[in-house]
Amino acid sequence: MEKDIIVCKDIKKVYGTGETAVTVLKGITFSIKEGEFVAIMGPSGSGKSTLMHILGALDTPTSGHYHLDGKDVSKLSDEELADIRREKIGFVFQAFNLLPRTSVLRNVSLPLIYANMPKIKREEIAKKALNDAAFPEAFWPYHSNQLSGGMMQRVAIARSLVNNPALILADEPTGNLDSKTGEIVLHTFQNLNMTQGKTVVLITHEPYVAQHADRIIHIRDGNIVTDEKNHKKLIARKEKDIPHDNT
Amino acid sequence: MTTRDLLEETYSAVTVNKVRSGLTMLGIVIGIASVIALVAVGQGSQASIQASVDSLGANLVMITPGAQASFGSGVRAAAGSAQTLTPDDATAIESVNNVEAVAPEVSGRYQVVYKANNANTSVMGTTPAYEQVRNVQVSDGNFFSDTDVTDSNLVAVIGPTVLQDLFAPDANTSATPDMAIGQQIRINGNIFTVIGITVAKGGSGFSNQDDMIYVPLTADQHYLLGSSAYVTEVDVEASTQSAMTQVQNDITTLLEQRHNISASQSPDFTVLNQASIVSTASSVTGTFTTLLAAIAAISLVVGGIGIMNMMLTTVTERTREIGLRKAIGAKKRDITLQFLAESVMLTFTGGLIGIVLGWLAATVISLVTGVATSVSIPYILLAFFVSAAIGIIFGYYPARRAAGLNPIEALRYE
Numbered sequence: 001m002e003k004d005i006i007v008c009k010d011i012k013k014v015y016g017t018g019e020t021a022v023t024v025l026k027g028i029t030f031s032i033k034e035g036e037f038v039a040i041m042g043p044s045g046s047g048k049s050t051l052m053h054i055l056g057a058l059d060t061p062t063s064g065h066y067h068l069d070g071k072d073v074s075k076l077s078d079e080e081l082a083d084i085r086r087e088k089i090g091f092v093f094q095a096f097n098l099l100p101r102t103s104v105l106r107n108v109s110l111p112l113i114y115a116n117m118p119k120i121k122r123e124e125i126a127k128k129a130l131n132d133a134a135f136p137e138a139f140w141p142y143h144s145n146q147l148s149g150g151m152m153q154r155v156a157i158a159r160s161l162v163n164n165p166a167l168i169l170a171d172e173p174t175g176n177l178d179s180k181t182g183e184i185v186l187h188t189f190q191n192l193n194m195t196q197g198k199t200v201v202l203i204t205h206e207p208y209v210a211q212h213a214d215r216i217i218h219i220r221d222g223n224i225v226t227d228e229k230n231h232k233k234l235i236a237r238k239e240k241d242i243p244h245d246n247t
Numbered sequence: 248m249t250t251r252d253l254l255e256e257t258y259s260a261v262t263v264n265k266v267r268s269g270l271t272m273l274g275i276v277i278g279i280a281s282v283i284a285l286v287a288v289g290q291g292s293q294a295s296i297q298a299s300v301d302s303l304g305a306n307l308v309m310i311t312p313g314a315q316a317s318f319g320s321g322v323r324a325a326a327g328s329a330q331t332l333t334p335d336d337a338t339a340i341e342s343v344n345n346v347e348a349v350a351p352e353v354s355g356r357y358q359v360v361y362k363a364n365n366a367n368t369s370v371m372g373t374t375p376a377y378e379q380v381r382n383v384q385v386s387d388g389n390f391f392s393d394t395d396v397t398d399s400n401l402v403a404v405i406g407p408t409v410l411q412d413l414f415a416p417d418a419n420t421s422a423t424p425d426m427a428i429g430q431q432i433r434i435n436g437n438i439f440t441v442i443g444i445t446v447a448k449g450g451s452g453f454s455n456q457d458d459m460i461y462v463p464l465t466a467d468q469h470y471l472l473g474s475s476a477y478v479t480e481v482d483v484e485a486s487t488q489s490a491m492t493q494v495q496n497d498i499t500t501l502l503e504q505r506h507n508i509s510a511s512q513s514p515d516f517t518v519l520n521q522a523s524i525v526s527t528a529s530s531v532t533g534t535f536t537t538l539l540a541a542i543a544a545i546s547l548v549v550g551g552i553g554i555m556n557m558m559l560t561t562v563t564e565r566t567r568e569i570g571l572r573k574a575i576g577a578k579k580r581d582i583t584l585q586f587l588a589e590s591v592m593l594t595f596t597g598g599l600i601g602i603v604l605g606w607l608a609a610t611v612i613s614l615v616t617g618v619a620t621s622v623s624i625p626y627i628l629l630a631f632f633v634s635a636a637i638g639i640i641f642g643y644y645p646a647r648r649a650a651g652l653n654p655i656e657a658l659r660y661e
Contacts (some may be wrong), residue, residue: 058574058655079578086576093658097571101263111575113252159575 004067005166005199006032006055011064011074013050024050025061026222032201034166037193039202039213039230047222049171052203056091056169057084069166086114090160094172096152098144098159104130107144108158115163125162132196133158134188134239150181157188161198168192168200174209186212187236212236248581257588260561268593271557274550275597275637276604279630281543283605283622288612289536291620296528300521302448302456304381306347306485307521308495310340310502312477313514330477331515334464336505337481343497345490350377351478353467357435359413359460366412370434370460372467380484383461387424388443391463399465403432403439407447408458434460437470488522495520550597551637558590558645569649570657582650590642591635598634602627 013025024047032038042048053059054066057073058081066074073084085091090111098107108126117125130140135154139147144155153173160168170189174182190212192198202213210216211234218225248256261268312332337351353372358365377383378390391402405413405427413432414422424444431438439462448456468475485494499518508514562569569582609620 053655056574082573082576082578085574091574093571095567097567097574097658099568099571102259110572113248113256114572114576114578114581116249119252163576 002033002035003070004031005034005036005069006030006201007065007067008055009065011051011054011061011066013047013054013059014062024222025054027064028219028222028224030217030224030227032199034199035193035197037190037200037202037212037214039204039210039216040219041204041207041210041216042219043205046219048203048205048219051219052169052171052201055167055201056089057081086111086163088163088166090163090165090168092153092156092160092168092170092173094175096144096149096156096176098152098155100145101143104135104140104142104144104147104155107155108162111159111163122162126158129158129161130155132161132192134184134191148181149177150184153177153181153185154188157185157192161192166199168198170200170202172204173202174204174206182209183236184239187238190236208234248577248584253584253588256585257592260585260589261592267557271553272593272597272600274553275547275594275634276550276601278543278547278550279598279601279634280605280608281546282540282633283602283626283630284608284612284620285539285543286536286626287605287609287620287622288618289532289539290623290626291609291613292618293529293532293536294621295619296532297525300525300528302382303521304379304482304484306488306491307380308483308485308491308498309519309521310336310481310483310498311517311519312479313516331506332478332481333476334478336502337478339501339505340481340483340498343483343494343501345486345494347484347486348376348379349484350374350380350482351464352377352480352482353464353472353478354480355467355471357471359409360433361413361430364413364415366409368409368412368458368460370462370467370471372462372464372471374464377461377482380482381456383456384446385443386446388428388441390443390461396463396465399469400463401437401439401466401470402442402463403434404443404445404461405432405441406445406455406457406459408455409460410444412458434462435471439466491520491522547633547637551594551641554590554593554638555641555645557593558586558642559648561589562586562645562649565649566652566657566660569652570654570660573652573654574658579650582652583646586646586649587639587642590645591638594634594638594641595631598631601634602630605630 008028008030011025011028012023015022015024028051040048040051050059054061057068057076060076060081061074064074065072068084069088071084073081076084099110105123105126108129109122112122112125133154135151135158139151144152147155168189173185173189177185186209189200189202193200202209204210211230211232213230214233215228216230217227310332312330334351337349340346341349350373355370356367357370358367359370374396375390375393378385383390385404388404390404391400394400395402410422410424410427414426414430416422427441427444430441432441433439445457445459445461465475483494483498485491495518499514502516503514506515572582606622609622612618613620
């Protein structure tokens with residue numbers, strides 16, 4: 001049996017105190033196994049962003065336990081959370097969040113700077129990650145702001161891979177992309193999941209995007225509504241299968 | 248994060264917006280440059296004052312008669328006009344401990360004539376010891392000898408200005424020493440033979456030592472002054488600098504005895520110590536230098552505030568970047584260091600440029616105005632240190648602000 005990467009037990013998150021307190025997560029319990037591709041879905045205000053922050057070790061729950069890769073991260077300090085993020089998590093954001101006017105290679109190897117890795121080794125890993133993220137070698141010398149949205153997101157995916165994370169956390173990764181490029185990005189995730197066994201958690205509010213995952217967790221008003229296998233899994237098309245104009 | 252990575256990150260961040268970085272740096276550049284240039288001017292003038300005081304002679308103690316007050320009227324004449332200092336006083340001073348040489352002097356201004364040329368200049372009657380005491384050097388010919396003094400010989404040693412005034416064929420040609428030596432000049436109607444020319448020393452701040460004629464003391468007393476009863480000044484050279492105060496005190500005691508002055512009375516002479524002249528002069532220029540540096544320091548502070556302002560803007564602009572860096576595992580310390588390094592790099596580069604500019608400015612000032620300047624290494628090091636310190640002080644608050652950002656909010660920042 002595969003081991004659990006994520007174990008959440010009765011996670012609650014309350015913002016504010018006293019009468020103004022708002023309970024955003026009302027006791028979330030679930031686990032994700034290594035190599036799973038899970039989509040967390042929900043409308044805005046459902047608490048999925050808050051859950052994403054807790055899963056990404058950007059925030060800690062008010063109560064409950066969160067184990068990531070066997071380590072309880074629910075009671076760690078800010079500095080310890082930073083260590084967890086550096087070692088175990090790869091982020092992909094809706095807005096890409098690349099450093100502008102900075103080369104692709106430098107953007108991708110940025111997380112490794114904080115791991116004190118020597119430059120030569122960093123670039124070696126970054127190049128491999130770019131290949132894994134299906135980023136064409138012809139674009140390597142470019143600066144991030146010279147790329148199209150789809151290319152930028154692939155740089156961001158490569159960046160999320162360099163620290164060999166236990167978990168890739170993608171927050172609305174297709175939200176800023178047109179449907180064709182979105183398809184390509186989703187294909188990249190599926191490919192990483194299927195061929196390399198990466199655990200991917202995708203947060204989205206679009207049912208179509210969620211359909212690409214193996215399992216879909218629905219959240220509404222701070223509770224899990226449904227958590228089931230996705231039997232109608234869509235396989236995203238590869239770039240070369242899409243008749244695309246210039247991206 | 249290794250130091251090398253930190254420097255690389257900082258370098259790229261600073262060079263991304265070159266114009267803004269340059270303008271921000273300008274404040275520090277101007278601040279450091281003005282500190283360097285103004286302190287150089289201050290120290291240069293201090294050095295040149297020191298040099299001209301030194302050119303008066305080493306370890307010099309000067310004794311001048313006091314002011315003459317005519318009895319009953321209470322009206323005082325100028326200091327030094329009294330005729331209370333005698334050649335015997337000078338002889339007595341020679342026996343004081345640690346006295347190297349004593350030169351009594353009488354001086355006056357007379358009309359000097361050579362052929363069709365004439366000049367009005369200072370004539371100093373003294374002894375050969377003067378050459379040593381006042382550090383006078385003869386470039387051509389000789390200074391007069393003790394025999395000249397004993398025999399009251401009518402010989403004269405002239406300064407280069409006098410040489411030019413009397414012996415130049417016309418205003419555009421300079422006179423050579425050969426034209427003067429052996430020639431006879433008339434001082435106040437008395438014929439003196441020129442036997443030597445002194446080396447040019449420039450103005451000393453008290454009198455122009457180049458516009459001067461030296462004659463034997465006795466010759467001056469007999470032919471020019473008409474009295475051998477008094478001298479107008481006695482110059483004494485102490486054997487060492489440390490002995491100067493002792494020499495000054497001993498001379499004061501000796502002269503008080505000789506002039507029958509009790510301790511309660513004010514003496515009829517003044518003993519001046521060269522060291523005290525130097526310290527007065529340098530305290531004046533020291534204050535002046537401090538004032539200049541203080542004014543320049545204000546611009547440095549303004550420059551520092553400019554740095555802080557730009558760093559705060561940068562932190563706001565790069566909020567998302569900071570959020571991302573924190574999301575991928577940067578710690579507070581990493582972010583603080585990065586932003587601190589940016590401000591220090593700005594001020595440090597600014598400081599470097601400022602030092603070069605300040606140096607250039609000091610050179611230009613001394614070329615254009617003729618004021619001596621001296622750029623000293625300690626001040627350059629200080630400027631370096633100060634500019635780095637400004638970077639740290641004014642960069643600390645923005646850096647802490649950046650490091651304190653919540654990654655979730657920073658990532659959402661629009």
